[in-house]
Structure formats: C-alpha cells, structure tokens
Amino acid sequence: MTLWLWMAFALMLGFIPCGIVTFRGAPEDRLVGLEMTGVLLVLELVLLTEGYHRPPFFDLPLTVTLLAFGSGLVFIRFLERWV
Amino acid sequence: MHYPIISGLLLGTAVALALLCCIGLLVMRDTFQRLHFSAPVVAISMTCVAIAVYIEDGNPQSRIKVTIIAIALPLFNAVLTHATARAARIRKTGHWPLHADETIPIIGGGKAAGMVQEPLE
Numbered sequence: 001m002t003l004w005l006w007m008a009f010a011l012m013l014g015f016i017p018c019g020i021v022t023f024r025g026a027p028e029d030r031l032v033g034l035e036m037t038g039v040l041l042v043l044e045l046v047l048l049t050e051g052y053h054r055p056p057f058f059d060l061p062l063t064v065t066l067l068a069f070g071s072g073l074v075f076i077r078f079l080e081r082w083v
Numbered sequence: 084m085h086y087p088i089i090s091g092l093l094l095g096t097a098v099a100l101a102l103l104c105c106i107g108l109l110v111m112r113d114t115f116q117r118l119h120f121s122a123p124v125v126a127i128s129m130t131c132v133a134i135a136v137y138i139e140d141g142n143p144q145s146r147i148k149v150t151i152i153a154i155a156l157p158l159f160n161a162v163l164t165h166a167t168a169r170a171a172r173i174r175k176t177g178h179w180p181l182h183a184d185e186t187i188p189i190i191g192g193g194k195a196a197g198m199v200q201e202p203l204e
Binding site: 003004007010011013014015016017018020021026027028029031032033035036039040042043046047049050053055056058059061062065066068069072073076077079080 | 087090091094095097098101102104105106108109114117118120121124125128129132133135136139140142144145148149151152155156159160162163164166167169170171173174175
C-alpha cells in the first residue's frame with residue numbers, strides 16, 4: 001500500500017457523513033449531500049489513479065467532474081420547479 | 084521523482100480538510116450553511132492533490148488531466164452552489180427576488196451597500 005492508497009482509504013471515510021446527509025432530511029439538504037459526494041468522488045478517483053500508477057485512468061475523475069456538474073443542474077431544475 | 088514527505092504533507096492536508104468539511108456538512112442544521120462546505124474541498128484539497136500529482140508523476144498525460152480537473156471543479160462547484168441556494172430559497176419562500184416584507188439581518192447592525200436593515204416601504 002502506497003501513501004496514495006492510504007490517503008484514498010482515509011478519504012473514503014468522508015462518504016459516511018455525506019451519505020447520512022444525502023439519505024435524510026429535506027430534498028434540498030439531500031441535494032447538498034449529493035453534490036459534496038460528487039466532489040469527494042473526484043478527489044477519490046484522482047488518489048486511486050495515482051496510487052495505482054494508471055495515467056490513462058485520469059479520464060474517470062475528469063468525466064465525473066463534468067457529469068456531476070450536469071446532473072447537479074438537472075436535480076436543481078427539478079427541485080426548483082416540480083419536486 | 085519522489086518526494087514522499089512533501090507529497091505526504093500535501094495529501095494529508097487535502098484529506099484532513101475534506102474529512103473536516105464532511106463532518107461540517109453533517110453537523111450544520113441549515114441548507115444554506117451546508118452549502119459552504121464544498122468550497123474548501125474543491126479549492127484547497129483539490130489544489131493540494133494536483134500539486135502532489137505534479138511532484139510524484141512526471142507523465143504529461145497525468146499532469147494535463149489533473150490540471151483540467153483542478154480548474155474545472157471549483158468553477159463548476161461555484162455555479163452548482165449558487166444554483167442550489169437559489170432553488171432552496173425558491174422552495175422555502177416561493178420566490179427568488181427580495182420581497183418588501185423581508186429584512187436581511189446584518190451582523191453588527193451596520194448597513195451594507197445595497198442591503199437594507201428595515202423593511203422596504
């Protein structure tokens with residue numbers, strides 16, 4: 001286990017509070033938890049990619065960065081109007 | 084090119100800050116307070132991780148992609164945070180613009196430019 005993988009493991013603990021916020025409370029609070037989870041996921045994937053020395057896999061966090069933004073906007077749109 | 088101490092410090096800072104922000108997200112009671120906690124993660128943690136990747140990995144592909152991520156993430160997060168706050172306000176009050184009967188509490192009691200303490204006549 002390298003330094004990067006230990007840090008990736010430690011960062012995984014951050015998903016627990018994000019999950020609690022995402023699965024509880026009002027819809028807008030859940031959305032905030034979901035957005036924070038997206039941010040953590042990007043960091044996690046960068047740490048894992050570097051930890052396993054797979055440069056081509058950097059496409060994963062890059063894709064999650066773009067998709068988390070798009071999906072967040074869709075959720076916000078629904079939250080604002082229809083939910 | 085390996086500098087474990089520098090990388091360790093950078094990654095430790097990034098992960099510790101991210102975990103603290105997650106706890107802050109959980110502890111806060113209000114949606115608008117919770118929204119603040121993703122900013123340090125995308126700004127400081129992501130930058131620390133990107134610098135660590137630069138230090139540890141000489142591969143240009145890794146560097147370019149982690150740079151794009153470190154730039155795009157804060158930009159996207161700012162837009163998402165504002166849009167989420169707007170949606171949350173609209174859900175709670177039914178409208179986005181300020182209404183006459185609404186007052187904005189100003190810390191310290193002063194009157195900031197463009198913000199009012201008393202209700203609008």
